[in-house]
Amino acid sequence: MKHQRMATVYLIALGAFALGMASYVIAGLVPMVVSDFGVSVAKAGQLVTAFTLAYGIGSPVFVALLPAHKQRLGLLVALAIFTIANLVSALVTTYTALVITRIFAGVGAGVYLAMGIAASAAVVPKDKRGQALALIMGGMASGTVLGVPAGLMIAEQLGWASTMWLIAILGLISMIGLAVKLPALPASETSTLREKLTIIKDMRVTLILTVSLLAAISSLGLYTYIAPIMANEGFGGVSNITPWLWVWGIGGVAGSFLIGPIADRVSGPKLVAAIMLMLTVSLAALPFTAGINAWLAMVPIAIWGAVGWALQVPQNNQLISARERIGGGNVAVALNESALYLGSAIGAAAGGLIFAFQLGGWALPFAAASVAGLGLLLQLIALKSASILNNPDAAHCGPSSR
Numbered sequence: 328m329k330h331q332r333m334a335t336v337y338l339i340a341l342g343a344f345a346l347g348m349a350s351y352v353i354a355g356l357v358p359m360v361v362s363d364f365g366v367s368v369a370k371a372g373q374l375v376t377a378f379t380l381a382y383g384i385g386s387p388v389f390v391a392l393l394p395a396h397k398q399r400l401g402l403l404v405a406l407a408i409f410t411i412a413n414l415v416s417a418l419v420t421t422y423t424a425l426v427i428t429r430i431f432a433g434v435g436a437g438v439y440l441a442m443g444i445a446a447s448a449a450v451v452p453k454d455k456r457g458q459a460l461a462l463i464m465g466g467m468a469s470g471t472v473l474g475v476p477a478g479l480m481i482a483e484q485l486g487w488a489s490t491m492w493l494i495a496i497l498g499l500i501s502m503i504g505l506a507v508k509l510p511a512l513p514a515s516e517t518s519t520l521r522e523k524l525t526i527i528k529d530m531r532v533t534l535i536l537t538v539s540l541l542a543a544i545s546s547l548g549l550y551t552y553i554a555p556i557m558a559n560e561g562f563g564g565v566s567n568i569t570p571w572l573w574v575w576g577i578g579g580v581a582g583s584f585l586i587g588p589i590a591d592r593v594s595g596p597k598l599v600a601a602i603m604l605m606l607t608v609s610l611a612a613l614p615f616t617a618g619i620n621a622w623l624a625m626v627p628i629a630i631w632g633a634v635g636w637a638l639q640v641p642q643n644n645q646l647i648s649a650r651e652r653i654g655g656g657n658v659a660v661a662l663n664e665s666a667l668y669l670g671s672a673i674g675a676a677a678g679g680l681i682f683a684f685q686l687g688g689w690a691l692p693f694a695a696a697s698v699a700g701l702g703l704l705l706q707l708i709a710l711k712s713a714s715i716l717n718n719p720d721a722a723h724c725g726p727s728s729r
Contacts, residue, residue: 332450335508336459339443340466342406342501346436347470349413349494352478353378353429359487364422377426378433383668386437387661393442398512398657402442403505409435410498417491440467441661448647449512454591456647460640461587468583468636472576531649532659534709538599539642540666540673541702545610546635547667548674549695550575552682553628556691562614563621574625575632582633586640595645596710602641603703605634611696614689639663674698 353360353374360371393401412432419425440463447459478490526532549556553572557565565571590598609627617624646659674695681691 332510335450335505335510336447336462338501338504338508339447340462341504342409342439342443342498343463343466344470344474345413345494345497345501346409346440347467348474348478348497349409349432349436349470350378350382351471352475352490352494355475355479356482356487356490359482360422360425363487364425366422370422374426374429377429378436379668379672381430381433382437383665385434386441387658387665389434389438390441390661391658393657398442398446399509402439402446402509402512403502405435405438405442406498406502406505407435408432409439410495410502413491413498414495417488417495437661437664441657441664444643444660445647445657446509446512448644450510457590457640457644458587460643461584461590464586464636464639464643465580465583468576468579472573472580526650526658526662529649532646532662534705535642535645535649535659536662536666538603538702538706539639539663540670541698541705542603542606542635542638543667543670544674544677545695545697545699545702546606546631546674547671548678548698549610549691551671551675552678552691555682557617557621557624561689562617563624565621571625571628574629578629578632579636582635582637583640585633586637590641590644595641595648596706598641599638599645600703600706600710602634602638603699603706605630606638607696607699607703609634610692610699613692639667 354372357368357371357374360366360374361368364371389405390401409432412428412435416425416428416432419428444460444463447463448456451459478493481493482490553575554565554568556562557568557571586598593601609630612627613624613631616627642663643660646663650659677694678691681694
């Protein structure tokens with residue numbers, strides 16, 4: 328039984344690998360799409376927007392619409408939609424059709440990851456939940472760091488459609504395996520769509536989502552502009568950013584996998600506070616290390632990648648635990664994924680404004696560190712409040728406390 332449970336987690340992680348690859352590889356395929364469909368670069372870039380908006384906005388709604396007793400079926404259908412959409416992406420002959428397929432792929436991906444995280448937590452013992460979630464996030468990180476370059480290499484040799492075929496094949500393998508191995512999942516609480524989406528009123532959930540949002544604004548927003556930042560003469564004048572991107576990505580894969588055992592031993596709120604502290608310090612340290620030597624900047628970049636990806640393991644674990652007795656854990660996880668995509672968009676927009684106003688290369692890393700610091704402060708306040716609530720005697724002294 329134990330081996331079957333872990334096989335299920337590995338198969339979900341394989342699907343997450345395909346998802347990570349699909350999420351980011353299109354950006355690298357834009358020149359090929361421009362050539363094949365005769366559209367502008369700006370228009371081809373909207374394929375990424377179509378996928379991310381469908382993922383971030385559609386996933387919590389569709390997860391909430393799933394019938395309470397159809398959780399297993401919902402996961403498999405979401406993976407099927409994702410797989411078929413990528414398959415059709417490789418076959419379409421018009422740009423409009425390609426946009427439509429990316430929308431379906433985005434919805435399928437978002438629903439699948441949220442359901443997959445919830446399913447992984449459900450099939451393993453509670454004391455192994457952190458390791459299971461780490462495998463899922465590690466799969467997604469690996470799909471981004473390893474899958475995207477591999478997909479681009481294949482596309483250069485066989486055409487961009489071959490990458491879509493590869494993603495579809497990985498999704499199909501995961502889907503067939505899960506159809507055989509995935510056990511029945513516990514039914515969620517029966518409630519209306521409005522009731523499910525009012526989960527945001529749960530202050531514990533709102534806090535976790537806010538910290539995720541701030542982390543994404545700082546981490547993913549800065550990542551968007553890492554190339555022009557490192558190209559600045561004050562940061563070493565790097566002309567080829569690839570080695571630094573690899574360091575960030577490898578750090579992300581390592582952090583995603585290594586955080587699992589730690590998440591099973593350290594309380595979620597404390598672990599998140601430690602991660603947010605490391606994120607804040609690494610972002611603030613980037614200008615100083617790069618100013619000394621561009622290669623030295625790889626140290627904070629590696630830490631930034633590691634903690635940025637690792638954060639979502641304790642975050643999702645907390646969300647599932649917070650809603651365990653009252654239901655809605657899968658919706659909370661879907662909302663968390665939406666917070667990440669929204670944070671990425673806000674961070675990219677804010678970074679663009681900083682560049683537009685020519686505030687200098689140092690401004691963006693410090694702005695990102697400040698946002699991460701705000702998330703750390705919020706987490707510390709929450710920790711202090713939880714400590715007082717759990718130990719009211721610590722908040723005051725007097726006869727009544729004896």
